[in-house]
Amino acid sequence: xxxxxxxxxxxxxxxxxxxxxxxxxxxxxxxxxxxxxxxxxxxxxxxxxxxxxxxxxxxxxxxxxxxxxxxxxxxxxxxxxxxxxxxxxxxxxxxxxxxxxxxxxxxxxxxxxxxxxxxxxxxxxxxxxxxxxxxxxxxxxxxxxxxxxxxxxxxxxxxxxxxxxxxxxxxxxxxxxxxxxxxxxxxxxxxxxxxxxxxxxxxxxxxxxxxxxxxxxxxxxxxxxxxxxxxxxxxxxxxxxxxxxxxxxxxxxxxxxxxxxxxxxxxxxxxxxxxxxxxxxxxxxxxxxxxxxxxxxxxxxxxxxxxxxxxxxxxxxxxxxxxxxxxxxxxxxxxxxxxxxxxxxxxxxxxxxxxxxxxxxxxxxxxxxxxxxxxxxxxxxxxxxxxxxxxxxxxxxxxxxxxxxxxxxxxxxxxxxxxxxxxxxxxxxxxxxxxxxxxxxxxxxxxxxxxxxxxxxxxxxxxxxxxxxxxxxxxxxxxxxxxxxxxxxxxxxxxxxxxxxxxxxxxxxxxxxxxxxxxxxxxxxxxxxxxxxxxxxxxxxxxxxxxxxxxxxxxxxxxxxxx
Numbered sequence: 001x002x003x004x005x006x007x008x009x010x011x012x013x014x015x016x017x018x019x020x021x022x023x024x025x026x027x028x029x030x031x032x033x034x035x036x037x038x039x040x041x042x043x044x045x046x047x048x049x050x051x052x053x054x055x056x057x058x059x060x061x062x063x064x065x066x067x068x069x070x071x072x073x074x075x076x077x078x079x080x081x082x083x084x085x086x087x088x089x090x091x092x093x094x095x096x097x098x099x100x101x102x103x104x105x106x107x108x109x110x111x112x113x114x115x116x117x118x119x120x121x122x123x124x125x126x127x128x129x130x131x132x133x134x135x136x137x138x139x140x141x142x143x144x145x146x147x148x149x150x151x152x153x154x155x156x157x158x159x160x161x162x163x164x165x166x167x168x169x170x171x172x173x174x175x176x177x178x179x180x181x182x183x184x185x186x187x188x189x190x191x192x193x194x195x196x197x198x199x200x201x202x203x204x205x206x207x208x209x210x211x212x213x214x215x216x217x218x219x220x221x222x223x224x225x226x227x228x229x230x231x232x233x234x235x236x237x238x239x240x241x242x243x244x245x246x247x248x249x250x251x252x253x254x255x256x257x258x259x260x261x262x263x264x265x266x267x268x269x270x271x272x273x274x275x276x277x278x279x280x281x282x283x284x285x286x287x288x289x290x291x292x293x294x295x296x297x298x299x300x301x302x303x304x305x306x307x308x309x310x311x312x313x314x315x316x317x318x319x320x321x322x323x324x325x326x327x328x329x330x331x332x333x334x335x336x337x338x339x340x341x342x343x344x345x346x347x348x349x350x351x352x353x354x355x356x357x358x359x360x361x362x363x364x365x366x367x368x369x370x371x372x373x374x375x376x377x378x379x380x381x382x383x384x385x386x387x388x389x390x391x392x393x394x395x396x397x398x399x400x401x402x403x404x405x406x407x408x409x410x411x412x413x414x415x416x417x418x419x420x421x422x423x424x425x426x427x428x429x430x431x432x433x434x435x436x437x438x439x440x441x442x443x444x445x446x447x448x449x450x451x452x453x454x455x456x457x458x459x460x461x462x463x464x465x466x467x468x469x470x471x472x473x474x475x476x477x478x479x480x481x482x483x484x485x486x487x488x489x490x491x492x493x494x495x496x497x498x499x500x501x502x503x504x505x506x507x508x509x510x511x512x513x514x515x516x517x518x519x520x521x522x523x524x525x526x527x528x529x530x531x532x533x534x535x536x537x538x539x540x541x542x543x544x545x546x547x548x549x550x551x552x553x554x555x556x557x558x559x560x561x562x563x
Contacts, residue, residue: 080345081362083331087341100214105160106167107189108133112152113418119171120421123189124525131184135522136425137171140179144168163188174422175429193250196530197223201544205233208530209254212246212303217253221286224257228290235291235547237540241321245302248279248330248349255310256281260288263314263352266306268330270347275332291553292317293543296396297404301325305357306349309396313352315386318546318556319398320539326359326373326395353382355392388558400556402539410503411511413461414454420511423450424518437520437528438535447512451504463498 056063073086107126108119119137122129139147142158150158161167168183193216197207205227209220227233245251248266255265259281267278294308294317305324311317330347350356360371374393382390391397407415414420434440442450462470473489476482482489504511513536521529534540546553555561 081329083327083329083343084345085343087333087343089339092339092341102188102190102213103160104163104165104186105189106131106133106184106186108159110139110152110155110159111418115149117147117150117152117155118418121521121526123191124527126189127184127187129525131182133169133171133182134173134425134428136174136422136428137180138173139169139171141170142167161186174425192219194219194223196527197227198527198531199227199231199233200237200531200534200540202548203232203234204237204544204547205231205235206237206239206534206540208239209304210243212243212250212254214247214250216246216250217257220254221257224286224290228287233290235293235553237293237295237543237547238317239295239540240300240304240308241295241297241539242299243301243304244299245304245327248303248306251303251306252279252281254307256283257286258288258292258311258316259314260285265310265352267350268347269350270330272346275346288316291547291550293546293553294319295539295543296321296324296398298322298325298395300396301327305396306351309351309355309357312390312396312399313384315384315388315557318400318553319396320400320543320546320556321398321402322404323397323401324357324395326357326393328356328358353384353390355380355382355390357392357395359394399559400542400561402542405538407510407514408503408507409461409463410459410498410500411507411514413459414511415514417457417459419454419457419459420515420518423453423515424522426453427519428522434519434523437524437531440516440520440532442512442516442519447508447515450515451501454500454504459500461498466493466498469493 052069055068056065070086070088077084077086106128107123108128109121109123110117111120112118117139119128119133119135119139121135122133139155141147142155145158147155147158159167163186165186166183167186168181170179170181173180191211191213193209193211193213195208195210197205200206207220207223207227209216224236227236248268252265255263259265261281261284263281265279265281267276269276292311294311296304296308296319300308300321301324305327308317308319308324312319328348328350329345330349331343332346334342334344336342348356348358359373361374362371364372366372379391379393382392384390469489469492473482476485476489516535517529517532520532524531546556552561
């Protein structure tokens with residue numbers, strides 16, 4: 001989502017006469033000769049209008065006109081790309097939050113567990129936390145309206161409202177025998193683009209950027225100044241993993257923090273040539289010397305790719321992680337009638353080396369309608385400022401690629417079933433105080449207690465190996481090959497059949513890591529969760545190593561680093 005603040009009015013003004021004529025004229029043949037495109041537009045709009053009229057008059061059952069048109073709009077836009085979207089009047093508030101990060105509410109994340117909506121993360125310093133709501137509280141009613149049977153998105157809307165309006169929640173709280181009632185005022189909730197920054201190891205700083213809404217550049221700048229000038233760090237980890245992007249101008253502002261005035265950060269090129277634009281750093285850089293490691297993942301997209309790709313093109317940072325998503329498309333929001341809007345893809349963006357990192361070609365679809373990626377054979381080579389090779393056509397390729405962290409089936413199951421979450425809630429009840437977030441660990445004895453606690457919990461699962469083996473059996477049976485291999489199948493099935501106790505022991509370290517992170521969040525909220533995660537994060541560990549050892553940093557920059 002990369003809005004360009006320009007008007008399309010001059011473009012349409014040239015065609016105003018023709019469009020008006022197309023709408024009111026009966027003799028369209030001569031008009032078609034003058035402008036086939038406008039004629040086709042008028043003709044198809046007329047077809048659609050008459051079809052819709054006939055449908056609503058003669059269809060056997062009553063029709064919901066608004067729903068029908070909305071479905072038609074969505075289907076039309078889906079044939080283009082995922083980013084061109086219709087924004088209805090009732091979706092305007094959600095869209096505003098996406099661009100500003102601000103909404104009126106209580107400041108808490110909620111989740112759906114079975115048929116219950118539960119508080120999962122109250123934001124520190126906001127109404128929910130200050131009003132005494134805890135992670136694990138099950139919401140039973142809001143302002144006297146029961147939540148039973150409602151989905152979390154419905155409950156989310158009930159929690160939002162104008163700042164300074166009162167809200168009363170009745171919750172069931174683990175460890176309490178009676179419902180708990182809390183009344184407090186909603187506030188204007190401003191979700192920070194930089195939810196956390198600090199010193200992670202000796203003289204290495206860390207900045208987490210989770211979004212690109214208003215003031216993202218200023219937040220990053222303030223964090224860099226604090227870390228370099230007050231905390232005297234000698235290197236900065238800039239974490240963009242999972243960041244889906246946001247405002248284009250904020251991406252430019254963030255690059256400008258590390259790159260000096262006058263440098264071209266990104267350019268946009270589309271069908272409307274009047275909209276083509278070059279975006280340069282407008283201010284003096286905050287810091288051009290401190291080494292930077294940018295962490296990226298396959299979920300880093302759009303503005304996050306502008307930042308990571310530009311810093312890579314300027315050789316201003318080392319990029320570590322996984323190839324990014326590859327969204328090089330620019331969206332502009334256009335106002336429609338009745339307070340509705342159209343978010344439409346209008347251009348592609350190009351970073352300093354000249355490369356466009358769009359991975360999917362939505363214009364030239366496959367015969368089956370699917371979208372193909374740019375093949376390696378068509379990717380073009382570009383050069384960074386000092387001559388390093390980089391390529392277009394598929395996101396930002398890290399200077400050092402690392403495999404993403406993956407989790408075992410049992411870990412995913414007990415996490416998805418809220419078992420780690422519930423145990424952390426129980427742990428908080430039994431342990432009023434714990435060590436600092438950076439130092440907290442659960443002992444082997446405590447892990448054994450967790451395993452015992454799980455003993456009477458329901459969490460059945462099938463491993464990927466078991467699923468593949470069952471697929472083999474089905475196919476072999478269908479093709480009449482199974483009987484000869486049945487004994488071999490039974491022996492392999494016996495060896496692969498999972499054992500919960502054994503799996504809990506085999507995957508002990510990864511389960512412990514996630515459990516510790518969940519427990520810490522009960523005491524130290526989001527900042528504590530972040531600090532605790534550094535203890536087991538392989539990419540953060542490598543970044544620290546690179547920033548503390550110039551030899552490692554330079555070898556990664558030159559793509560010659562070997563573990």
